[in-house]
Amino acid sequence: MPITLADTKVRMPLEGPAYGRWDPNAQPRRQGRGVVKKLLGALRRSASSFGARQVALVLFAYFAYFLVRGFTEGSASQAIANGDLIIEIEKALGFYWEPAVQRRIVEHHWIVTAANWVYIWGHWPFIAGVAAWLLWRRPEAYALFRNAFVISGAIGIVIFMLFPVAPPRLMPDAGLVDTVSEHSNAYRVLQPPAFVNQYAAVPSLHFGWNLLIGIALITQSRWLIARVAGLLSPMLMASAIVLTANHYIFDAVAGGAVALTGLAAAVAWSTHKQREAALAEAGDSGRPEWRPQPQHGHGAQPQAA
Secondary structure (H helix, E strand, C coil): CCCCCCHHHCCCCCCCCCCCCCCCCCCHHHHHHHHHHHHHHHHHHHHHHHHHHHHHHHHHHHHHHHHHHCCCCCCHHHHHHHHHHHHHHHHCCCCCCCCHHHHHHHCCCCHHHHHHHHHHHHHHHHHHHHHHHHHHHHHHHHHHHHHHHHHHHHHHHHHHCCCCCHHHHCCCCCCCCCHHHHHHCCHHHHCCCHHCCCCCCCCCCCHHHHHHHHHHHHHHHHHHHHHHHHHHHHHHHHHHHHHHHCCCCCHHHHHHHHHHHHHHHHHHHHHHHHHHHHHHHHHHHHHHHCCCCCCCCCCCCCCCC
């Protein structure tokens, strides 16, 4: 009896939640997922290793900076004489406002407290927080601003050694109050007295480094609140260093100039390295392809030049 198509039954594999659907590509897919997991794990380990190296480098630079700065303190008489010179320069330029400004706020405890808080917590903790964010989210920008800090810090140490300047709070005839020491002890924890050079008023890296952090936030962050913080940070610090009698207005100008010089040098160095890398890559990929030269033997005719 002939078999018709209707009599044929094809047994399909069991399907459903209990059995799942057979997929011939399942094994390769699992292998691909394993490769991706291994790659992500390697990237995480590499990132954590890079982060650990950067943290160790920054901590070393931090303590080296204050150790060298603390051991290069100049003589008190020379520092006071240079402080008088700064005051004379400000008077000649018409902005020796430090005594008048502090007299206006010293009786207002909340203003003094705010200035102290900006001076203390708006510097190293703020810098550390932004640096951690840059390291995590913008590693290339982190390296650029790290170099700017190192270069400007080195310039600052040289100036501290060659030109010690007593801050306004230590000038005998200025009549200014050291509001940070009188109203707070937290700063002595962040900067131990043994590592502090009292005659390192010029330049003010308190202002200069906050300026660098402000530039980093404005140029690298997409959040409006972070950009506003980057704009306000150097402005608030400039006010705080004067109100607390830790720096002259001249110091802020000098600190900004040193910080921007460090940033310019860091940008130049980064540009130089990128150019070198581009030239090396172009040299590797752009070599003229070797072609065999025509042979003049065995009856071949040389081509006319």
